[in-house]
Amino acid sequence: MKKLSAVQIKQQALVLSVADTIEEQGRNELPGMLQCWFDVEYHLFPGSLLMCFQFENEQALAASEPELLKWQKRLSGAMLKKGVILKDMRKHLVFTLKGPDD
Numbered sequence: 001m002k003k004l005s006a007v008q009i010k011q012q013a014l015v016l017s018v019a020d021t022i023e024e025q026g027r028n029e030l031p032g033m034l035q036c037w038f039d040v041e042y043h044l045f046p047g048s049l050l051m052c053f054q055f056e057n058e059q060a061l062a063a064s065e066p067e068l069l070k071w072q073k074r075l076s077g078a079m080l081k082k083g084v085i086l087k088d089m090r091k092h093l094v095f096t097l098k099g100p101d102d
Contacts (some may be wrong), residue, residue, distance in 0.1 A: 008042035018078045032060020037100040
């Protein structure tokens with residue numbers, strides 16, 4: 001893995017901060033949510049950011065699906081507060097059953 005530049009390290013800290021906050025809120029508000037994980041290519045940031053809410057089973061995922069747009073807006077708002085604009089918020093957060101290693 002290539003070493004991150006100083007700017008990329010700041011971007012990583014920003015994304016980790018937002019992910020931790022949103023994960024805590026998600027666990028409190030979405031039944032069956034296991035974890036929040038993300039994938040990002042820092043040289044293409046913020047366009048490459050993909051945050052995933054992992055659910056424990058299909059029922060929990062289906063029950064939470066109507067809330068997806070609300071959470072996409074929350075992520076976009078949280079990133080905006082940190083000075084990062086997500087042009088298409090729908091591309092950056094998904095609900096899934098897959099984990100980071102799948």
